[in-house]
Amino acid sequence: MARAMWILVCTFAMHAFAASAKVVNHTFRVGNLTVQPLCEERVVVAVNGQLPGPTIRVNEGDTLVVLVINESPYNLTIHWHGIFQKLSGWADGPSYVTQCPILPGNNYTYRFNITKQEGTLWWHAHVSWLRATVYGALIIHPRAGRSYPFVKPHKEFPLILGEWWNANVVDVENEANLTGAAPNISDAYTINGRPGDLYPCANNNTYKITVTQGKTYMLRIINAALNNELFFKIAGHNLTVVGIDATYTEPYITDVVVVAPGQTTDVLLVANGPTGSYYIAARPYASAPILFDNTTTTAILHYNNSTSVAAPLMPVLPAFNDTPTAHRFYSNLTALRSWTHKVPLDVDEHMFITVGLGLEPCGVNATCAGPSGMRFAASMNNASFRLPTTLSMLQAHFSGVQGIFTDDFPDTPPLVFDYTNANASQLVSTTLKSTRVKRLAYNSTVEMVFQNTAILSVENHPIHLHGFNFFVLAQGFGNYDNATHRSMFNLVNPQLRNTIAVPVGGWAVVRFIANNPGVWLMHCHLDVHLSWGLSTAFVIDNGPTVSSTLPPPPLDLPRC
Numbered sequence: 001m002a003r004a005m006w007i008l009v010c011t012f013a014m015h016a017f018a019a020s021a022k023v024v025n026h027t028f029r030v031g032n033l034t035v036q037p038l039c040e041e042r043v044v045v046a047v048n049g050q051l052p053g054p055t056i057r058v059n060e061g062d063t064l065v066v067l068v069i070n071e072s073p074y075n076l077t078i079h080w081h082g083i084f085q086k087l088s089g090w091a092d093g094p095s096y097v098t099q100c101p102i103l104p105g106n107n108y109t110y111r112f113n114i115t116k117q118e119g120t121l122w123w124h125a126h127v128s129w130l131r132a133t134v135y136g137a138l139i140i141h142p143r144a145g146r147s148y149p150f151v152k153p154h155k156e157f158p159l160i161l162g163e164w165w166n167a168n169v170v171d172v173e174n175e176a177n178l179t180g181a182a183p184n185i186s187d188a189y190t191i192n193g194r195p196g197d198l199y200p201c202a203n204n205n206t207y208k209i210t211v212t213q214g215k216t217y218m219l220r221i222i223n224a225a226l227n228n229e230l231f232f233k234i235a236g237h238n239l240t241v242v243g244i245d246a247t248y249t250e251p252y253i254t255d256v257v258v259v260a261p262g263q264t265t266d267v268l269l270v271a272n273g274p275t276g277s278y279y280i281a282a283r284p285y286a287s288a289p290i291l292f293d294n295t296t297t298t299a300i301l302h303y304n305n306s307t308s309v310a311a312p313l314m315p316v317l318p319a320f321n322d323t324p325t326a327h328r329f330y331s332n333l334t335a336l337r338s339w340t341h342k343v344p345l346d347v348d349e350h351m352f353i354t355v356g357l358g359l360e361p362c363g364v365n366a367t368c369a370g371p372s373g374m375r376f377a378a379s380m381n382n383a384s385f386r387l388p389t390t391l392s393m394l395q396a397h398f399s400g401v402q403g404i405f406t407d408d409f410p411d412t413p414p415l416v417f418d419y420t421n422a423n424a425s426q427l428v429s430t431t432l433k434s435t436r437v438k439r440l441a442y443n444s445t446v447e448m449v450f451q452n453t454a455i456l457s458v459e460n461h462p463i464h465l466h467g468f469n470f471f472v473l474a475q476g477f478g479n480y481d482n483a484t485h486r487s488m489f490n491l492v493n494p495q496l497r498n499t500i501a502v503p504v505g506g507w508a509v510v511r512f513i514a515n516n517p518g519v520w521l522m523h524c525h526l527d528v529h530l531s532w533g534l535s536t537a538f539v540i541d542n543g544p545t546v547s548s549t550l551p552p553p554p555l556d557l558p559r560c
């Protein structure tokens with residue numbers, strides 16, 4: 001069944017001899033950088049003095065080797081978001097999950113092959129909130145001899161959407177950790193590190209794309225924001241979605257894209273408008289009634305022949321709470337049929353996982369500023385995850401060290417209630433910290449129903465699984481009902497992705513095949529919720545052969 005995951009495997013094998021896979025080497029020096037996106041200069045942590053960091057380009061089949069040298073004052077790890085890391089779990093990167101952090105002054109070399117995935121992914125820090133400024137694009141082109149399953153674009157532009165705080169993000173997170181309250185909201189969003197014309201002191205701090213009339217361009221949209229899903233639009237132009245999370249989709253024409261933190265969306269844009277200048281704009285899709293940064297970031301699409309001096313045309317963005325528009329976009333995407341992977345039909349592990357916020361007790365002698373004098377927490381099946389601090393989970397798993405995690409993550413919530421009913425939810429708002437993970441046999445097929453709860457508030461949570469893509473079989477609103485909702489499953493060409501934005505006050509059903517031994521984090525990609533414990537992990541045992549056994553750790557794996 002696992003081999004069916006990639007039915008084009010034959011095509012790949014045929015081309016394997018024609019195209020020699022290569023080793024792509026990079027060095028990331030991670031250190032202080034002074035930038036001025038808004039009115040004042042700030043010191044941030046960045047890679048190679050760039051914000052965003054360097055774009056990595058590989059061909060499918062290549063080996064990527066990145067030496068990361070930590071010259072910053074903080075503990076550091078880098079995660080290669082969406083990469084399968086087949087048998088290379090030691091390079092995945094989440095701190096205390098697959099490695100201890102790289103201490104200031106130390107280094108670690110991430111080494112892994114990139115196979116059976118093509119399109120746009122990205123890399124980011126995976127420790128505290130450092131990914132606010134430590135991030136960049138990771139673009140996987142088809143291997144030599146293969147081409148895109150769509151018209152070759154004239155040019156390609158990565159567009160990385162970011163989120164900016166004037167304050168030091170580690171301080172922002174630390175303060176929230178101390179008080180138990182929600183952290184301060186951000187001051188701006190950015191496109192390729194630049195906030196754009198609508199912010200104060202924006203003098204020339206706007207990213208610009210120049211296009212030629214009649215040509216087709218590919219925009220690789222990455223949401224690297226910490227805490228906000230974003231609507232994305234370009235005035236006067238439709239977009240054709242051709243890929244998400246480094247998987248190809250059936251072409252989907254739309255005038256608006258919504259992209260959750262962790263997700264990517266590749267679109268084609270035909271420069272067929274009247275010559276002129278057009279704003280590319282992004283602002284939040286905010287599904288919960290909470291305080292959020294409601295500003296708008298812009299870049300400019302400029303036709304090279306335009307002599308117009310008029311201000312760029314601004315698109316009309318959806319309202320912040322426009323859930324129908326978000327849902328129409330998210331739910332209409334399907335995998336490209338000519339490239340479709342076979343959906344596994346026999347399920348070994350059925351999991352029903354509630355996803356939402358909650359509260360934890362304040363602690364003896366402490367004062368907390370969260371609701372009811374408690375601390376915010378967030379959980380899956382009422383288990384609020386706490387990372388270990390003395391050894392990474394993967395090292396503990398590999399060496400059989402006890403006491404780092406427990407493999408008792410429940411397959412169902414501890415209490416069945418009317419999950420999306422606000423009144424019913426207030427009665428069950430407290431949650432407990434733990435290190436509960438789910439153990440899986442090699443090659444088992446897992447089906448997960450993610451069910452949002454109304455505890456404190458309903459909200460759309462982007463759930464990211466490390467190491468795998470999952471098939472998104474169905475999604476909807478209200479409480480999931482197995483009897484009626486199974487008939488909605490797309491078992492033909494469901495979208496494949498690594499991050500699913502679970503509908504606000506709703507549910508989503510996904511399936512994946514646990515064909516990669518290791519420890520794989522699964523978490524909400526809103527960092528505020530990750531800090532509050534909205535995560536768990538899968539521990540996947542080795543299979544019976546050498547090619548299904550996790551190799552030992554690299555010698556330079558950082559120690560705690």
Ligand SMILES: *[C@@H]1O[C@H](CO)[C@@H](O)[C@H](O)[C@H]1NC(C)=O
Nearest residue numbers: 022023024025026063064065
């Ligand atoms: C990358 O480094 C390896 C050794 O670590 C070397 O063999 C290879 O030639 C390098 N490739 C490039 C493109 O520099």
Ligand SMILES: *[C@@H]1O[C@H](CO)[C@@H](O)[C@H](O)[C@H]1NC(C)=O
Nearest residue numbers: 031032043044071072073168
């Ligand atoms: C880097 O910046 C931090 C403040 O964010 C400062 O405390 C530290 O001394 C700086 N380190 C270097 C090497 O400049």
Ligand SMILES: *[C@@H]1O[C@H](CO)[C@@H](O)[C@H](O)[C@H]1NC(C)=O
Nearest residue numbers: 021062063086087088112113
């Ligand atoms: C990565 O690719 C190289 C070169 O093809 C191969 O020797 C190595 O075994 C691969 N590593 C893994 C973990 O599959």
Ligand SMILES: *[C@@H]1O[C@H](CO)[C@@H](O)[C@H](O)[C@H]1NC(C)=O
Nearest residue numbers: 067069070105106107108556
């Ligand atoms: C990486 O760290 C090792 C061990 O501390 C050290 O010997 C080596 O010089 C470092 N390499 C670089 C490029 O900083």
Ligand SMILES: *[C@@H]1O[C@H](CO)[C@@H](O)[C@H](O)[C@H]1NC(C)=O
Nearest residue numbers: 128170173174177387531532
């Ligand atoms: C905040 O708390 C989370 C969860 O315990 C922890 O992972 C993170 O490192 C803390 N952040 C800071 C800046 O101390």
Ligand SMILES: *[C@@H]1O[C@H](CO)[C@@H](O)[C@H](O)[C@H]1NC(C)=O
Nearest residue numbers: 194202203204205206207208
């Ligand atoms: C604006 O910024 C761009 C890119 O940094 C630069 O090439 C250009 O010269 C700047 N223009 C002005 C008027 O400062």
Ligand SMILES: *[C@@H]1O[C@H](CO)[C@@H](O)[C@H](O)[C@H]1NC(C)=O
Nearest residue numbers: 236237238239253254255273
């Ligand atoms: C975008 O597509 C819609 C639906 O096909 C169409 O009605 C509209 O005119 C198109 N807009 C542009 C600017 O091409």
Ligand SMILES: *[C@@H]1O[C@H](CO)[C@@H](O)[C@H](O)[C@H]1NC(C)=O
Nearest residue numbers: 283291292293294295296320
């Ligand atoms: C953003 O929020 C502020 C503060 O709540 C409010 O005054 C402002 O009108 C909002 N802006 C938009 C565009 O909604």
Ligand SMILES: *[C@@H]1O[C@H](CO)[C@@H](O)[C@H](O)[C@H]1NC(C)=O
Nearest residue numbers: 211212213275303304305306
């Ligand atoms: C528009 O730009 C293209 C390429 O830059 C050039 O070849 C063409 O002549 C220009 N057309 C007009 C009408 O200026």
Ligand SMILES: *[C@@H]1O[C@H](CO)[C@@H](O)[C@H](O)[C@H]1NC(C)=O
Nearest residue numbers: 253324327328329331332333
């Ligand atoms: C997309 O999904 C919505 C339901 O949210 C549906 O009404 C619509 O017809 C679908 N198709 C397209 C092309 O948007």
Ligand SMILES: *[C@@H]1O[C@H](CO)[C@@H](O)[C@H](O)[C@H]1NC(C)=O
Nearest residue numbers: 361362363364365366367368
């Ligand atoms: C709480 O405060 C009281 C009074 O100051 C003190 O006696 C007690 O040891 C403290 N408990 C803890 C767990 O810090």
Ligand SMILES: *[C@@H]1O[C@H](CO)[C@@H](O)[C@H](O)[C@H]1NC(C)=O
Nearest residue numbers: 075100101103389390559560
């Ligand atoms: C950095 O990592 C080390 C090793 O895990 C740990 O002991 C230390 O507390 C961490 N420092 C911070 C500020 O989190």
Ligand SMILES: [Cu+2]
Nearest residue numbers: 461524526529
């Ligand atoms: Cu969340």
